[in-house]
Amino acid sequence: MKTLDSIDVTNKRVLLRIDINSEIIDGKVQDSPRFVEHSKTINELKRRKAKVVILAHQSRPGKKDFTSLKQHAKILNRYSNVKFVDDIIGKKALNEIKQLKSGDALLLDNVRKLKEEFNPGNNKFVKTLSKEFDFFVNDAFSICHRNQTSIVSFPKVLRSVIGRSIEKELKMLDKLKLKTRNLVYILGGNKPDDVILLINNKNVLTTGTISLILLKSRGYNLGKEENALKKDLKFIDVLKKYKNVKVPIDLAVNKNNNRKEILIKELPSNYLILDIGEKTVEAYKKEIENADAVFFKGVAGYTQDKNFQYGTRELLKAIAKSKAFSVVAGGSSSGAIEKFKLGKQNFGHVSLSGGALVYYLAGKKLLGLEVLK
Template sequence: MKTLNDFNFKNTHVLLRTDLNSTIISGKVQDSERIKEAAITINELKRKKAKIIILAHQGQPGENDFTSLRQHAKLLNKYAKVKFVQDIIGKRAKKAIQELKSGEALLLDNIRFVKDEFRPAKESNKLIATLAPLANIYVNDAFSVCHRNQVSLVSFPKYLPSCIGRLLEKELNALKKINLKSKNTLYILGGAKPEDNIKLLNKAKNNVLVTGTFAPLCIIASGKNLGLQNKIMKDKLYLVKKIKPELNKIIIPVDLAINVNNKRVNVKINNFPSNYKILDIGDKTIELYSNKIKKARALCMKGPAGNYSKKPFAKGTIALLRAIANSRALSLIGGGHLNDAISKYKINKKRFGYISLSGGALLSYIAGEKLPGLVALGIK
């Protein structure tokens, strides 16, 4: 496993894949732990007089948070001085790359704007054809997306000498030390990407608490109609079939929180369906889950329990994090949004075993799956 220690970066063009993906509220990109952590490797490469070409993404095509990295560049400049070009493989990008001086960094626009990012098997890939000849070394510092089989993660190591950045190195070293496989681990699976939770649900023996967008799907899988929430989650209902065989492992919420006239209202599961969107786990569920956390010897929490950006519906996320912080369990916290919640609500980070910036990649790693981004670097 090669790291930044294994190369002389002076006067070399370095293609750095990092993760700046952040929460967006009312069109404004929020400062995040991912942006702060990304600056560590960037600043080290700047000190080593590299010419840094930064590749990153925001959101997925078709989603509301799929946008340019212009705002990210402004936020990143608080921690590492970088230039930004609103281009990726066009003339403007190539010119900006060629004009880089030693110790300078250039952030290209959202790598996912280029369709070829999603076509790693395609011959004559435009990303590779354009960027590989302009670089001397490839550095992957984006553990949080290493479970994705995408060009910026798996293809460049075939053409360029490669290594891992400091954040990826930090994540791997920490995860090797925190072994949850041999313990009767309590899993708290939430967040906005329920499909990521399935892989770990299959591996878990029991003791799975469900929150976030995963909770409604598990409730639907148990045979309950939630009303409006069923319609909201219609694109995710295909997961219900995968959840049903695992229901015996899951401790389902007993109530959920909705917004009625700008107030948090708790609704018992038996009182559904309703015409309201579910925004958090309910107070009784918070109490139930917190008691489970107190008794746990090892636990892993992935993703917020609800809409943590709005205080009334951050209650579940805050309460569960505080319960974990006050427990004696070996704890692993995962996901960029959960990291942001810890910072936003000033929960003591030192009370957790390890806080990872990764969500889906973390679950894949714990589940024992091979991560394409790591395999491409020769890391098993």
């Protein structure tokens, strides 16, 4: 796959797709490692005297956090000098694009404000912007599995390459794939539809929502937790056949705002299950110690509450200390590394991606990469 090394961008206009989709708390867009990582590609293009125009998104129409990228631009400016225009394909945006000088960068507004973003093809979005550019650079690995205009349509009409962030992701994931003989997967979080794609691997340890669905599929009554799991119980039939996947042997419940650990034989519980227990952590740590490589996706518990951070913190600490090559994936997982001050340098690779990365490891084709081949 061609990289930035294969093109001369001097005095050329480059259309760059990044992913700075962020958490919003009390109306404020939160800084994240994505801004830092993508600024590396932006800064390189600027150093090489390109005229850089950036495409990005925030959430999707109908969601509470669907908003303009004005705040994102301010955060991005902590790492790279970037202008912002509250337009995408109108006269305002086109005028700003035409005025760019070599070494300038401009962020357009949320591409998901355009209905054309969700209807890929040679549409108005593509026709309007493509004639203004010499190259397209995709640096948004986390959304490469999406069939959307800014991912799959521009490469069909512009000479296209991958950015440094995608290049790094692919290099690290291919390294992980080479270590399949003794690779341990630790799958958790609250998005079972993501991690379920990896459940058929040889050595899988589960936490979070997927571990509870597995317990339910094996005949355990979870008690109060079953109401919270309603929308995910559809996966029970799929998971029933995976008898060798490891599940927790004890759990932590929220009893009157305190942590109480119970063995799974003590289920059902009248309290919500918010973490794995100490016995499970110890068992999983032994698996980590014996692994050549570890893939960690999704936190083990409700890390917003100090009472239920134990499982996630201890597993990540064990991975950081181990000799295994490790990949930690997803926003909540990378956020936990920062929260517990474990140091990214102690992990093989901390990925910016979640779903797309799982797709890639599961052997599924990513549309955004296929179109670049």
